[in-house]
Amino acid sequence: xxxxxxxxxxxxxxxxxxxxxxxxxxxxxxxxxxxxxxxxxxxxxxxxxxxxxxxxxxxxxxxxxxxxxxxxxxxxxxxxxxxxxxxxxxxxxxxxxxxxxxxxxxxxxxxxxxxxxxxxxxxxxxxxxxxxxxxxxxxxxxxxxxxxxxxxxxxxxxxxxxxxxxxxxxxxxxxxxxxxxxxxxxxxxxxxxxxxxxxxxxxxxxxxxxxxxxxxxxxxxxxxxxxxxxxxxxxxxxxxxxxxxxxxxxxxxxxxxxxxxxxxxxxxxxxxxxxxxxxxxx
Numbered sequence: 467x468x469x470x471x472x473x474x475x476x477x478x479x480x481x482x483x484x485x486x487x488x489x490x491x492x493x494x495x496x497x498x499x500x501x502x503x504x505x506x507x508x509x510x511x512x513x514x515x516x517x518x519x520x521x522x523x524x525x526x527x528x529x530x531x532x533x534x535x536x537x538x539x540x541x542x543x544x545x546x547x548x549x550x551x552x553x554x555x556x557x558x559x560x561x562x563x564x565x566x567x568x569x570x571x572x573x574x575x576x577x578x579x580x581x582x583x584x585x586x587x588x589x590x591x592x593x594x595x596x597x598x599x600x601x602x603x604x605x606x607x608x609x610x611x612x613x614x615x616x617x618x619x620x621x622x623x624x625x626x627x628x629x630x631x632x633x634x635x636x637x638x639x640x641x642x643x644x645x646x647x648x649x650x651x652x653x654x655x656x657x658x659x660x661x662x663x664x665x666x667x668x669x670x671x672x673x674x675x676x677x678x679x680x681x682x683x684x685x686x687x688x689x690x691x692x693x694x695x696x697x698x699x700x701x702x703x704x705x706x707x708x709x710x711x712x713x714x715x716x717x718x719x720x721x722x723x724x725x726x727x728x729x730x731x732x733x734x735x736x737x738x739x740x741x742x743x744x745x746x747x748x
Contacts, residue, residue: 484556484589487518491592491630492666508534517553520546528571540571559586560594580610595625596633603646615646626660634661655686674701682712691716695724700731702739
């Protein structure tokens with residue numbers, strides 16, 4: 467239950483005060499908090515009339531939550547979320563924005579969706595920042611904002627720097643392909659690393675192949691065969707061909723060092739990756 471009451475207060479100069487209850491774009495923090503809730507007397511177990519209570523109850527009312535004995539009620543969902551937003555909960559503003567955009571429990575209203583998304587993003591809520599960024603570059607949320615690459619890059623950068631893998635990955639792809647922005651391999655590699663290594667997903671291995679290829683070919687960074695081998699190894703069996711290729715250019719000492727670093731990373735993150743090691747012939 468302690469996790470429910472850890473609230474990160476973000477103050478943004480020139481805009482309203484806002485509270486972010488669950489600043490985690492993966493949704494894990496919110497899911498874990500809900501899992502910790504008692505299954506009975508839910509409303510009484512939360513601080514009465516608090517932004518936290520209003521926000522969580524608003525979420526439950528949208529579709530209903532039988533495990534908490536909460537029946538679906540669009541009226542109560544909207545009312546609870548609006549009250550949470552009045553109490554300064556930026557999470558609630560974002561949720562309402564998505565509801566107005568998609569017409570969930572309310573009539574579709576892009577103007578209201580736009581207003582709420584902007585206010586939540588200004589308060590520092592990562593999902594809202596991603597929403598604005600993707601909308602401005604035309605990747606998602608079509609029609610929410612007029613196409614504006616500069617604004618899109620600005621908001622995606624804010625979200626990416628705050629730890630959002632999807633925003634950082636989008637920027638990496640844009641700079642790699644030179645679409646919508648000037649091609650820049652160094653910026654692409656920078657955002658790739660931020661997508662792979664972020665504070666919300668410290669065991670994210672999805673981008674390891676791209677990292678390995680960048681180090682192998684020197685795309686956006688210096689050629690580093692030890693790093694290339696390490697990330698091909700961490701990519702598992704799918705990285706075997708990459709390891710075979712780079713091993714031909716490496717000394718045994720370099721291969722051993724890459725293996726050591728890979729095993730150290732696996733131990734630190736409590737994972738085990740298959741694929742086998744490649745060693746040079748004597």
